[in-house]
Amino acid sequence: DAKTTQPTSMDCAEGRAANLPCNHSTISGNEYVYWYRQIHSQGPQYIIHGLKNNETNEMASLIITEDRKSSTLILPHATLRDTAVYYCIVRAGYNTDKLIFGTGTRLQVFP
Amino acid sequence: GAGVSQSPSNKVTEKGKDVELRCDPISGHTALYWYRQSLGQGLEFLIYFQGNSAPDKSGLPSDRFSAERTGGSVSTLTIQRTQQEDSAVYLCASSLVPGSGNTIYFGEGSWLTVV
Numbered sequence: 001d002a003k004t005t006q007p008t009s010m011d012c013a014e015g016r017a018a019n020l021p022c023n024h025s026t027i028s029g030n031e032y033v034y035w036y037r038q039i040h041s042q043g044p045q046y047i048i049h050g051l052k053n054n055e056t057n058e059m060a061s062l063i064i065t066e067d068r069k070s071s072t073l074i075l076p077h078a079t080l081r082d083t084a085v086y087y088c089i090v091r092a093g094y095n096t097d098k099l100i101f102g103t104g105t106r107l108q109v110f111p
Numbered sequence: 112g113a114g115v116s117q118s119p120s121n122k123v124t125e126k127g128k129d130v131e132l133r134c135d136p137i138s139g140h141t142a143l144y145w146y147r148q149s150l151g152q153g154l155e156f157l158i159y160f161q162g163n164s165a166p167d168k169s170g171l172p173s174d175r176f177s178a179e180r181t182g183g184s185v186s187t188l189t190i191q192r193t194q195q196e197d198s199a200v201y202l203c204a205s206s207l208v209p210g211s212g213n214t215i216y217f218g219e220g221s222w223l224t225v226v
Contacts, residue, residue: 034215041148041200043115043217087154098144098167099204099215101154 004088009106012082018075020105022088025069032091033064034099035073037084044087044101047073078109113137115218117203123224124193132188132221136205143186144204144215145178154202160186193225 005023012018024033034049048055048062050071055062061074075082087104116135124130136143145157156170160180171177175193180186190197200220207213 036217038154041150041220043202043204043219044154046214046216049214098156098159100156101146103153 004090004102006086006088006102006105008103009108011108011110012075012078014080014109014111015077018073018078018082018107018109020073020075020086020088020107021070022072023070024088024090027068027090033062033068033071034089034091035060035062036087036089036099036101037082038087038104039081039084047086078107080109080111083107083109115203115205115216117201117218117221119221120219121222121224123226126195126225127192129189129191130193130223132190132201132203132223134186134188134203134205134218136184136186136203137216140205140207140216141183142206142208142215143180144206145186145188146202146204147199148202148220149199157188157201190223193223195225198223198225 032049032051035047036044037047038044048057048060050062050064064071085104085106087101089099115137118133122130141162143160146154147157148154158171158178159167175191178186178188200222202217202220204215204217206215
């Protein structure tokens, strides 16, 4: 299974863009990159996912490098409610399909 | 329902007792997952069901843990002879057919406290 590497923590000022990096250098061709976040100990919330192309939805944008070895989640205008642990996950294989969570990045948005 | 539903939301049990945790996946979702998260820790995969295939039990920590999924819908996670280290939030998730980039949606979890 491909592994991901994320910074342990990041800070971001409210209203500014939060750019969360993720390395997944061993990703294989049919594996997607998923982003989830978890606020306190609530159930993880889906944010966005992608395979090769950049993706955007109402929550965030996902930028995947051409070689697919890394990606960046962008929250364009961070708010205090975006304070959470953000998980970058590579889908664990084509057949098993389970998500394997790492330790994530703790994003602190400050006023 | 609109989302993944789990019950009970909170459970306090005495050490040594058995507990059952229930998960109702999103209607039509064929894949169902159980995870647990101890306080301050990451999410730990437990078990995965997909349709009529044999479940992936590779994450179950001991033989005190078991899960079943009846009729391809509702799932029950059973913990026998509970121990204090079993205290955690148990999260259920579901998705449509896997292998096609479908999103996995999580419930709010069942908080288990073993005293």
